[in-house]
Amino acid sequence: MGIIGIAEIVLGLFLQGEIIGKDGKPVSEARLARGFEQLFNLKFGSIYDKVSEVFTRKPYNLTKTLDALRNAIVKEDRKRKNR
Numbered sequence: 316m317g318i319i320g321i322a323e324i325v326l327g328l329f330l331q332g333e334i335i336g337k338d339g340k341p342v343s344e345a346r347l348a349r350g351f352e353q354l355f356n357l358k359f360g361s362i363y364d365k366v367s368e369v370f371t372r373k374p375y376n377l378t379k380t381l382d383a384l385r386n387a388i389v390k391e392d393r394k395r396k397n398r
Contacts, residue, residue, distance in 0.1 A: 318357060320380035322365035325351050327381055 325348050328334055332341045342350075348362035359365050372379065 316380055316383075318359065319365055319368050321351060321355065321357070322348075322359060322362060323369050323378065323380045324384075325362065326366050326369055327378075 325344065329342075329344045329347050334342050334347060336342045336346070344366070345362060348359050352358055369377070
């Protein structure tokens with residue numbers, strides 16, 4: 316997973332609006348990105364540029380990383396049910 320994939324995750328979480336800060340308000344996209352930078356020891360540069368790259372993907376690749384994560388969870392669920 317590359318930096319654009321992580322930006323896709325940040326974007327999805329931001330758009331969902333359910334990550335709440337200490338002030339009780341949804342966190343900004345930039346603040347969420349800074350948290351991911353610290354968590355994964357990476358630098359986005361400008362998160363807004365990376366988000367633009369997510370939106371310039373071809374329509375069938377728009378949610379490439381999120382789809383891969385979803386598929387991994389579904390696969391694991393099936394495996395656990397077949398034990």
